[in-house]
Amino acid sequence: MNFDLSDEQRLIRDTVRDFARAEVAPVAEELDRTKSFPYEIVAKLGGLGLMGIPFPEEYGGGGADTLSYALAVEELARVDSSVCITMAAHTSLGTMPIYLWGTEEQKAEWLPRLCSGEQLASFGLTEPEAGSDAGNVHTQAKLADGDWVIDGAKQFITNAGTDISGVVSITAVTGEVDGRKEISNIIVPKGTPGYDIGEAYRKMGWNASDTRPLSFDDCKVPEENLLGRRGEGFKNFLHILDGGRIGVAAMGVGLAQGALDEAIAYAKERQAFGRSISKFQSIQAKIADLSAQIEAARLLTYKAALEKDAEKPFTLTAAQAKLITGRLAVRATEEAVQIHGGYGFIEEYPVCRFYRDAKILTIGEGTDEVQQMVIARRLGC
DSSP states (O other): OOOOOOHHHHHHHHHHHHHIIIIIHHHHHHHHHHTOOOHHHHHHHHHTTOSSTTSOGGGTOOOOOHHHHHHHHHHHHTTOHHHHHHHHIIIIIIIHHHHHHOOHHHHHHHHHHHHTTSSEEEEEOOBTTBSSSTTOOOOEEEEETTEEEEEEEEEEEESSSSTTEEEEEEEEEEEEETTEEEEEEEEEETTOTTEEEOOOOOOSSOTTSOEEEEEEEEEEEEGGGEESSTTOHHHHHHHHHHHHHHHHHHHHHHHHHHHHHHHHHHHHHOEETTEEGGGSHHHHHHHHHHHHHHHHHHHHHHHHHHHHHTTOOOHHHHHHHHHHHHHHHHHHHHHHHHHHGGGGGSTTSHHHHHHHHHGGGGTTTSOHHHHHHHHHHHTTO
8 A cells, every 4th residue: 555645646735735824824814704705815726726626637627636636625624614615615516516427518618617716616405404314305497498497495505605606506306206306416507597695604614615595486597407317416416425525524634633733833832830831741642642533534534535536436435534534623623722721712813713613524515423324334234
């Protein structure tokens, strides 16, 4: 087993690391405090080719592998989760379905502007009654005179309401087969009449990312906006979630590492009882445990990425990685706040933001309970 990164993978990792430290870190606290979407940062990410890392160069993408993408996600999350989820949701949830199942015409229309970061893509799956029970879709799409007529609602959708949002791929019930819902994917461009983007949610964390409810009222798009084969939407979005969990796992690793970075730096500077608190055994134990756990979680996440790149089954590993890293991010950020003491409760310190951002990693793209269910089923239970 080779644990060495390729020259290209190291270049992507180091490029994103330098960018995150130089461009994101100085403004992350202000973006979070003012709940401002990071337009300038997204434009710079696009200019560096980081908004389309895993897509072919012919569409304007970076032509890199899943591990390279995971490395980029990890480095961004190490500094700021809002910027990271903007890039990650755009890539693995918004753009990936169009790349995997789009017609050549759909790919030519959307992928170049999505890979460049000129526009953002969203994925409309979750509904008021279809969260963990993802197949319980109520949104309807009916064919009429060459158009899909869509009625329904989605919630907790990332990237749909910004000034540069371009398109959302939604799941909708398009009929019934053998007494079961026929679920399909449909492309809906922003600005389509009947497609309404709600007010942004007030959230615990990820304050500089865009998260909103969507509604569709007699919303009409051409029949050719069907994404993939009719009736394969359920299977397709499960595949998308599998891949997305690698990205979320990388976010967990990055956030945990960022919290550890801050904790070590603070512990070295903070003096108590005449010496640095980094010399106290209780602090060292926290730091040592987190370091070991982060490295184990990192390797599991990289394994999932490598399995995907090798076109091997990766559902189990991705679910394991997502489960472990989300919980680790919560624990690591809590410990980092504890090491900071009272200062950890003050917003100007990054660990306070990290702590608020961590919890969603145990919920989004499949709760911990869903991951446990997926893992158990894969183990034959």
